[in-house]
């Protein structure tokens with residue numbers, strides 16, 4: 001196993017995206033184990049590499065761009081108020097509702113799943129507590145957002161006046177769910193994220209509750225394969241979560 | 257940033273005025289076309305708008321992060337384009353006839369930092385500078401650069417590393 005001293009020669013190249021093959025795999029695996037030394041050094045390397053942006057010849061964007069951007073933001077706010085949902089999302093929501101109608105036999109099976117899920121949730125909570133004590137959670141979220149190859153999933157609300165929720169998926173770094181002004185569910189309820197596969201039933205990606213000002217920053221531990229996902233959905237569930245959605249999802253977004 | 261978190265559109269205007277030139281310059285250098293560069297820049301600032309709650313000033317300055325986001329989005333776009341182009345060419349052929357900020361950021365202001373980056377990288381031997389530029393602006397890996405420059409892989413690796421370490425020294429001088 002490689003140690004920090006051997007890996008330090010790769011920090012800058014990795015921040016630059018030039019590292020490849022075994023060297024890259026080794027450093028990534030080491031970082032994934034949460035080495036504080038290398039994590040901090042990688043942050044420094046990323047800062048250094050970002051400074052290379054000043055090598056670009058200076059250019060001026062058109063005045064139109066600023067107007068377009070501010071219009072888009074104003075328009076987004078209007079959209080948040082209007083709360084719009086496309087036809088395909090309704091189809092997805094209806095499919096989910098159908099899936100929540102269980103036979104008695106299935107209900108018994110679900111009991112076992114529920115116990116397993118509660119155990120998972122407990123483990124995830126403990127893991128989250130450990131993460132929250134550090135800046136790691138934010139750093140991971142920012143890393144996912146800014147990484148190469150990250151794809152965005154816009155989860156549209158099915159009801160006024162909920163705002164949109166955005167998820168960002170990176171094959172190597174994982175998934176982050178981000179939102180503003182998200183309402184807080186009742187004390188005994190929580191939001192639950194679902195990965196809806198192209199075939200089969202939704203798979204839980206864990207539960208979350210917004211912060212005091214409705215901010216959501218959720219990094220689920222993914223059991224589901226995002227490569228097979230058709231959509232992400234969020235429904236309101238009991239505080240411990242459900243094995244399958246028991247309410248119509250409030251947000252749905254296609255994974256393209 | 258605080259106003260941005262509260263979703264005051266004017267706050268985005270302020271952020272834009274401060275950083276748009278530098279972000280646009282970077283994206284244009286990668287994308288080469290003004291129209292696609294503007295689209296990418298708009299997308300970058302929209303992402304910031306949507307995720308403003310992730311930033312806390314105590315977690316470091318926003319600019320390096322904006323650069324990282326902008327660079328990766330622009331390189332993603334270019335890869336997508338190349339992929340499309342490649343596929344188009346293949347179909348044609350198949351037819352007959354056819355970011356933690358270190359202290360220097362606090363010490364050295366942006367203008368001086370930009371000057372130091374340009375002068376340090378500019379002072380490197382041409383092939384070494386070229387290697388760093390191919391990695392940063394074209395998103396090439398070590399072996400791709402070695403091939404493009406027809407230089408040994410080990411040489412390319414050490415050029416990039418020593419070049420960046422010298423840059424760090426230059427930026428950390430008070």
Ligand SMILES: [Zn+2]
Nearest residue numbers: 004035037038
């Ligand atoms: Zn380490």
